[in-house]
Amino acid sequence: MSKIKVLHVVRPAAGGMKNHLLDLVRLTDKTRYEVTVACPPGSQMWNDLVKLGINTLPISLVGELSPGKDYAAVRTLTKYLHKSETMILHAHSSKGALVGRLAAIIARTPVVIFTAHNSIFYEEWPRWKKKLFATVERFLARFTDRIITVSxxxxxxLIEQENIPAKQLTTIYNGIDTDKFSAQVDTLAIRKSLNIPELGPVIGTIARLAPQKGVSYFLKSASLLKEYQANFLVVGDGPLRQDLEQEAAELGLQNRVTFAGRRENIAEILAAIDIFVLPSVTEGLPLTILEAMAAGKPVVATRVGGIPEAIQEGKTGIVVPPKDPEALAVALAGLLGERERAVRMGINGQKFVQEKFEVAGMVNRTMELYQQLLEDKNLIHSKVNGQTNEDSKPQIDVEG
Structure with missing residues (x-):
């Protein structure tokens, strides 16, 4: 039986998008699909894919618009799509979707999918740039069989700002391997490794240090909680790190906030956190809050994107307005003062994530979409010899 070839295209990515794609390709049904990922060589994602034994295709793709590199990436992808007879192109993020779909149009790839992981309309963009981006997206959407949104x-x-037809959109919630976040660890050792004092609760955030993550509001809320014997932790790196460290100093938080930089042992760090915070200005459906809940931690996050769909208000966490450090501080103070309530939220969140956001569900729904689109174009029988549609429906068992 010939395998159906799938090419994922993604820009340099870290954090949630990287973990989403790694889980998806790791758990894709390899008896039916042959998976390749096109991404920049030497990146952390590239290295992780190589470790997993996933086929990789090097492309010159960067995060920002770069006509020369983008053109080269389109040429590389077009040549590969022609030569490999790839059946499905699955692009991730707006930049990956731009070059990936242009290549798919030229190569006439049969099935084209785009997963939108976050809002494409970054708040700091000028009006003309948002309008241009929306126009380009509407054009490319005409050549896209399905757009997956994570919330x-x-x-x-996408319906309201880009006039994308609802029938072209499918929501598939992000999923995580919840078992990774339930192991017992030595939290005192973790605190010591992060230079966090042994006494006092830890309030932490894990995010790329970029404007859309709103970490500045987390620092401002921390400055309003100086009377509490709490420790504040920022895990992650990015273009704003130096500015944020300077802001923390100006707020008098030198001995209260730890900037831990980029870390790989996220499950262990979450075990050492007492309350998780995500103060984002814009989001899709962040994996970090799902991971925090899987680790049994109460979550305080902003009311943006798909966050309210992941947090049961008052039961698994608290949702506050974005850009409002006072509201964030009030919510944190409430949990610091009611330890039993915080623990109860953590237990509820752990159960909720296991029921609704397990990685197997995310992968199965994606495989079902592949199957549906191939069937709609009468492509399935040319690749699955003698196998009925019912027999070939994929199911993922992460325990197997």
Whole structure:
């Protein structure tokens, strides 16, 4: 039986998008699909894919627009799509979707999918840039069989701001391997490795240090909680790190906030955190809050994107307005003062994530979409010899 060839295209990515794609390709049904990922060589994602034994295709793709590199990436992808007879191109992020779909149009790739992981309309963009981006997206959407959104809120944004037909959009929630976050660890050792004092609760955030993550508001809220014997932790790196460290100093938080930089042992770090915070200005459906809940931690996050779809208000966490450090501080103070309530939220969140956001569900729904689109174009029988549609429906068992 010939395998159906799938090419994923992604820009340099870290954090949630990287973990999403790694889980998806790792758990894709390899008896039916032959998976290749096109991404920049030498990146952390590239290295992780190589470790997993996933086929990789080097492309010159960067995060920002770069006509020369983008053109070269389109040429590389077009040549590969022609030569490999790839059946499905699955692009991730707006930049990956731009070059990936242009190549798919030229190569006449049969099935084209785009997963939108976050809002494409970054708040700091000028009006003309948002309008141009929306126009380009509407054009490319005509050549896209399905756009996957990671939350209903993101789906609604694409309908309202880009006039994408609802029938072209499918929401598939992000999923995580919850077992990774349930192991017992030595939290005192973790605190010591991060230079966090042994006494006092830890309030932490894990995010790329970029404007859309709103870490500055987390620092401002920390400055309002100086009377509490709490420790504040920022895990992650990015273009704003130096500015944020300077802001922490100006707020008098030198001995209260730890900037831990980029870390790989996220499950262990979450075990050492007492309350998880995500103060984002814009989001799709962040994996970090799912991971925090899987680790049994109460979550305080902003009411943006798909966050309200992942947090049960008052039961698994608290949702506050974005850009409002006072509201964030009030929510944190409430949990610091009611330890039993915080623990109860953590237990509820752990159960909720296991029921609704397990990685197997995310992968199965993606495989079902592949199957549906191939069937709709009468492509399935040319690749699956003698196998009925019912027999070939994929199911993922992460325990197997």
């Amino acid at each position: 209903e809120a993101l789906k609604q944004e």
